[in-house]
């Protein structure tokens with residue numbers, strides 16, 4: 001959330017000339033706003049993870065609204081907030097790893113596999129306080 005993601009548009013602004021199509025959906029320019037708000041690949045993975053945990057999808061039309069929604073849902077020490085923080089950070093992390101694998105290793109996997117990996121990681125890494133909730137969900 002610090003606006004330091006090295007997406008293609010940011011690298012181009014820093015003087016590095018690289019292709020700037022999103023490597024996940026191939027539909028638009030690779031940018032922070034696209035990745036978090038518009039990218040169909042990101043959306044389908046995030047929605048599947050939210051659906052898995054019976055959580056509401058993140059509904060945002062722009063970056064500012066996205067940040068506000070994430071902060072609102074991650075705020076506090078409730079189990080719901082803790083669960084949301086874990087789901088959100090693991091999803092963003094796995095998507096970023098997939099994006100980089102596509103760019104640097106020329107490999108790719110479908111959104112279903114990424115979503116399953118995120119669910120597995122969340123089941124393993126869930127703190128005790130929310131592990132019992134997470135383990136109840138069926139993917």
Ligand SMILES: [Zn+2]
Nearest residue numbers: 022024025039
């Ligand atoms: Zn995309």
